Amino acid sequence: MGREGDPFAFLSVVNLELHRNNEAVKSLLTYLQDRTLSTPLQELLSPLLNTTNEEDKSNNKLAIILSERLINMPPDISPPAYKMLVEEIGYAVEDNEPYTFTHYLLLSKVYKEIESSLPSTESTSSRPSKRSKKSKKSSKSSNTTFPFHPEDDTFLQNSTSSIIYKYKQEPPPEAADSKRAFQEVGIMPMGRMVLMTKDGFEAAVAGM
Template sequence: MSKRKDISKHSDRAGNGDASGDSDEDFDMLDVDFEWFDPQPAVDFHGLKSLLRQLFDADSQLFELSALVDLILSQPTLGSTVKVDGNESDPFAFLSVINLRQHASNPAVQTLIQYILTKAASQPSLSALKSLLDPSSSAEVGLILTERFINMPHEIVPPMYTMLQEEITWAIEDKEPYRFTHYLVFSKTYIEVASKLDADDSRPAKKKKGPKGANSSGGGVFYFHPEDEVLQKHAIGSGWFDYSKADDEGASDSKRAFQEMGVKPSGHLILLEADKFEPAVKAMGEYLSPQA
């Protein structure tokens, strides 16, 4: 069943024009219909698995992705996919939440929890996770997993979070186990690194001013998901971490798009108390709404 339909203008680079990007003539505007659906067990398995692999990046091989997708699809009335060619097409984006306590006995979830605890151990602001995820704790932590194609407009995100809030409310009314005390968003950030291609060509890389925040090497931290910057302001803790698996040489250059610096991704965790989730989603919607 389609949840909601919206029309968003999506920018795509024209096939010709000034490569510097200084002219508006470099872009064509395309009208694309985005449709929101419940996760569909019959058609979404491979699309969701691909998006999870993208979300977990270099460490995706550490997780049982098929089992995690099966878990997401086992709760089809919770969470959303975004498609552009009807319900039978592959998702271009998704959002779901997993009750880490309810599914603590699932081997795939156990692996994910242990991974999260290991990464959070190096982040003082995430120290609460150790007690929250302890088997003796009464806390109910909802793990939010969401990912999308890199060229998807950000305006598709707030409706997914808004619908998730509604679905959780309905699930609680039906006495389903979604009365969360906390939400943990698993996401990703990146830093810019010197391009190996520039070094090989003996060309000096241009310096670029980064955003607020810094990594261990002093560079700016960027968000793949701009909504994370808003969620982080409402969080009780957040932090980025290096992946366990090292990228192959040259991977940073392979991930750069229309920029001169290489891109080095890292994981990112955001922990929110349940009563802060609604105002965080509202602020996110205001931040990502199209500017007049």
């Protein structure tokens, strides 16, 4: 714990107004634009990412939310963390710092369940068990996606638009097997972008 301790979770925002010319941020923006091509989110997000004149910069101020935590960290840490973030942004605005955002873009992760390719650990009995039936049912509903961070669905409910996208470098099929963690099925991770207005973001945080 403390400054010398290992981090278990982090939450921050990327201020595009301040860091747009940073090489790492440029790469991130290029990636986001590529992933949103020909999607419903493109029309809304493009003006926020490409502020070409002073009027655009004044009317469109986007913050990109980055959040991650160790897999065994409870989701209970998220509501106070987000409330603290909102407070810190408020303090920065009071000090006339350029943190008056009009929109927030949450980058999060989701997954879908896929049929496991690992050998079954069940009995070889000809009579199907309840678990076998559940596995078959899970494989049929593979189009359903689930969030890695359950609190992200609160932001989704307060969003103006969102998309789920495949990663450029998808993991190989065998990497999706997480039978030790999920028992019945493997998982295939994907990305999700959730666009919110300032009011939508603050309403989501307040409702956590």
